[in-house]
Amino acid sequence: MHDRQSDGGRSSLAKLKIGVVGGGGIAQAAHINNYKKHADRVELVAIADVNEATVRRNIEEHGFAYGFADFNEMFENAELDAVSVCTPNKFHAPATLAALKAGCHVLCEKPPAMTSAEAMEMEAAAAASGTILAYGFCNRYRARAQYLKRAIEAGELGHIYAGRIAAMRRNGIPGGVFVNKELQGGGPLIDIGVHMLDLALWFMDFPKPVQVMGAAYRELGTKPYDSVPTPWDYANYTVEDLAMGMIRFENGATLLLETSFIVHAPEGNNNTVRLHGTKGGLDYKTAGIHQLRQGIPVDIVAPKIPDPDMHQVQLEAFIDALEGKGRMLSTPGQGVVVQQIIEALYRSAETGEAVVP
Ligand SMILES: NC(=O)c1ccc[n+]([C@@H]2O[C@H](COP(=O)([O-])OP(=O)(O)OC[C@H]3O[C@@H](n4cnc5c(N)ncnc54)[C@H](O)[C@@H]3O)[C@@H](O)[C@H]2O)c1
Structure with missing residues (x-):
């Protein structure tokens, strides 16, 4: 786990605490940049990416308080309200399921998953947790x-x-x-x-x-x-x-x-x-x-x-x-x-x- 600074940038507790899984192209161009436009409402708390350099760069450039190589660790350790899932498609379902289990709301990039069985599991998990699950059908x-x-x-x-x-x-x-x-x-x-x-x-x-x-x-x-x-x-x-x-x-x-x-x-x-x-x-x-x-x-x-x-x-x-x-x-x-x-x-x-x- 990477820790940006001792106070973790968590100055305003009233803001929604946001996590991002996968800090690549679409996370930069469509999620993180747009969360930052609403810094009065949300704070970027944690980023998870298998690529360590990507984690570091996201912490440095965007001020995430914490970084993780494994999204499961992120959901276990960081208290998050909501998460953007921006990984390759294979990890949409596992990351979303981990997020929903941790009680997070999820905006998962398209396509929902790799298979319909995964999409059904995600639907059931969202219903069970009572949280929002939305997909990046941006059009x-x-x-x-x-x-x-x-x-x-x-x-x-x-x-x-x-x-x-x-x-x-x-x-x-x-x-x-x-x-x-x-x-x-x-x-x-x-x-x-x-x-x-x-x-x-x-x-x-x-x-x-x-x-x-x-x-x-x-x-x-x-x-x-x-x-x-x-x-x-x-x-x-x-x-x-x-x-x-x-x-x-x-x-x-x-x-x-x-x-x-x-x-x-x-x-x-x-x-x-x-x-x-x-x-x-x-x-x-x-x-x-x-x-x-x-x-x-x-x-x-x-x-x-x-x-x-x-x-x-x-x-x-x-x-x-x-x-x-x-x-x-x-x-x-x-x-x-x-x-x-x-x-x-x-x-x-x-x-x-x-x-x-
Ligand atoms: N809505 C849109 O218009 C739009 C546009 C582009 C991409 N997307 C979707 O976004 C997703 C990501 O695409 P991209 O272009 O950002 O790809 P990308 O390769 O630029 O970024 C993916 C990131 O996920 C990380 N990653 C890989 N496996 C991971 C794991 N297990 N846990 C955490 N991080 C992991 C990679 O290291 C990388 O940083 C895809 O599902 C794609 O379909 C949507």
């Missing part, structure tokens, strides 16, 4: 997502009976753990596809998935790519580079899904959800609503929609929820459904059969 906090959700709730789409999700990168294989199946559970589907999948499900009010067909490919990620310097370790590329899927729901709706880290396609980064409803359609990317009005096809677009940082808005919602001033948009049960669909898509890709999630 829900975008102004365009909130606007479209309100439009759906106002009935502007009617019954949503079909849709299409894309999270496509033409040449965007991330470095580090993101190409490691052992640590991440998969490639673009579980990493970036999960964002648009969650968003579509949220727009559709989480209908029950009843059948899934999936396919996954490893055609480009495992080889040198000769047009650009190859930044990823293609010899150790163990995840899919393209995943395709179709999800059927109990209410008759279907969703098509396409997600890649690398693919020969004209688009650049392309994250979108398109939904088709009986009264209107929706395009997340343009915040467009498409209807027939007085017999004329009308596109209602919102070119001036604000776009504040979704991570900051999400983190502020978490702090509000900790203070009893609101609820997080995601629930542990929704995390289970997202995880069930991802798991079923991967299983179907392996077996070539349709799978019941």
Whole structure:
């Protein structure tokens, strides 16, 4: 355990005591930076990371009072109110379960876990401890997502009976753990596809998935790519580079899904959800609503929609929820459904059969 200074920086006991598990990229860019904007409400008390240099750097740069190599030790020794779980996917469930057992509220990065069994265990643990468990489905906090959700709730789409999700990168294989199946559970589907999948499900009010067909490919990620310097370790590329899927729901709706880290396609980064409803359609990317009005096809677009940082808005919602001033948009049960669909898509890709999630 590293101790920053004798008083540990714990001057204001009224503030919420925050811990962070995993002090890497997203912890810096979306959690710690945003907690620091609310230093009057929260204090960064403890950081846990298997990398000792990362622990030290976080203590020095952000003023955490304590640092640990093992998150279990952190939960045993530091009195925390809430924690951000920002590790590779493999450790989301163990870190979250340890936090919930210690009575901490949790904001766990996406995806919820590696398997649906883990997500269910996390849901049960949150219910047993009576604490908040929210997932980093940050796109829900975008102004365009909130606007479209309100439009759906106002009935502007009617019954949503079909849709299409894309999270496509033409040449965007991330470095580090993101190409490691052992640590991440998969490639673009579980990493970036999960964002648009969650968003579509949220727009559709989480209908029950009843059948899934999936396919996954490893055609480009495992080889040198000769047009650009190859930044990823293609010899150790163990995840899919393209995943395709179709999800059927109990209410008759279907969703098509396409997600890649690398693919020969004209688009650049392309994250979108398109939904088709009986009264209107929706395009997340343009915040467009498409209807027939007085017999004329009308596109209602919102070119001036604000776009504040979704991570900051999400983190502020978490702090509000900790203070009893609101609820997080995601629930542990929704995390289970997202995880069930991802798991079923991967299983179907392996077996070539349709799978019941
Ligand atoms: N919401 C988003 O938009 C978004 C964006 C990027 C990443 N993420 C998610 O955040 C998570 C982390 O991604 P990242 O980009 O920060 O990765 P990263 O590799 O930059 O950071 C992960 C950190 O976790 C630490 N770590 C590894 N195993 C650990 C363990 N057992 N206990 C404690 N610490 C451990 C590593 O040392 C590293 O510092 C992933 O689950 C990823 O899906 C979400």
